[in-house]
Amino acid sequence: MPLKRTPPTTPNMSKSDTDLSIPRTEISSEDLLHNITTRHKRPRQGSSSPTQVNQFSSELREMMEALHTSSINQQKMMNKLIEEVAEIKKQNIKIQKSNVQIENTLESLKNSNENMLKRIQLLEKERFDQQKYIVSLEKKIENMQQTSRPSNVEIRNVPAVQEESFTDLTAHLQNIGQALHVEIQPSDIRDTYRIGKNKIIVAEFQSVHLKNKVLAAARKYNKDHSGDQRLNTSNIGLAGDPTPIYISEYLAGSNRKLFYEAREYAKANNYKFCWTGNGNIYMKKDEQSKAIRVDSEITLNSLLTKQ
The missing domain is CATH 3.30.250 (Rec A Protein; domain 2)
Structure with a gap:
């Protein structure tokens, strides 16, 4: 197997040179720059552009300003609330003082009312005692009047006429005596007159005996007769519808x-x-x-x- 040998290094030649046959001294700077390879980095995924950064900064600034404004408003509201609470406290203090004054006034009125009630009760007792005394006096006066007129009688329902005289009333009494079979002479009548709105005839006889005789005769007459036959105006010669006549003791x-x-x-x-x-x-x-x-x-x- 043949061996591959690296060629011998030529002096003044760079290992990175493209053309190794060209001497290093003859290579220009432009050629060097041309031969430099620029490594372009791939943009990081998710990185923001300057526009986005500026927009984010603006939004953050607006949020901070809004928070600052909200904080100021909250502080104003808190200060106002504190002032209102302080005012309420002052009002409560005034109300408490007023309540104390009212309680004192009510207590004074209560004591005054109790004294007034005692006074009223005392006056009522005095009034009651005075009324009892007045009633007793009236009773004594009535008894004196009653005893001072022991021979008087009252006759009701005898019609009155205008310009009625003592003689007219005496005639009525005599007619009543005739109906009752009791003789009454003008000399037997001490006085006679009418009283009250019902025009009752009051006859005062000369004796209690005659008074009692007339009363007994009237009771007997009415007992012996019934209904319309009892003593009435027709029995004493008065015209018109018969009207019952009542004779009683003077009261x-x-x-x-x-x-x-x-x-x-x-x-x-x-x-x-x-x-x-x-x-x-x-x-x-x-x-x-x-x-x-x-x-x-x-x-x-x-x-x-x-x-």
Whole structure:
């Protein structure tokens, strides 16, 4: 096998020369530059161009500015919130002071009201005592009036006429006595007059005996007659439709009102008798029942509860 031998090195020749036969001294710089091979690097994958870098920098700058603006706004909002909280605290302090003042005022009003209530209770007690005293005085006056007029009677439902005189009233009394078969002379009548809006005739006789005689005769007459036949205006010669005539003992003050209420109660509850005697009011269910003395409205109310 023949051997391959490397040719001998020629002096002044570079190993990298293209043309080794040309002396090194004869090679120009241009030839050297021409012979240099430029190695072009392949661009790194994903690398950005300058335009993209500038755009990214601009966006980053805008974000930083937005964050800075947002931070400033948040700081302003925080400062405003702190101011509002401080103002609320001040208002709360004022409200607390006001509440304390209100509580003190309420406490003062409470004490004042308690004192006023005690005063009112005292006045009410005094008023109640005074009313009791007034009622007792009125009762005494009524008793004095009642005892001072022991021979008086009241006659209701006798029609009044204009310019009625003492003589006219005396004539009515005499006609009533005639109907009851009780003789009444003008000299037996001490005084007679009308009172109240119902024009009740009050007759004052000369004696209690005559008064009691007239009352007893009236009760007997009504007992012996029934319905329209009881004592009425036609019995004493008055024209028109017959109107019942009621004769009762004279009652002073509140007793007159109580007697009216007793009569109304008797009608509504089928009591057969309701009369007066010596200033007292009596009721009776029927002939067999026991007489009930009516002292006040309480008596009538108690009768209602027992039904």
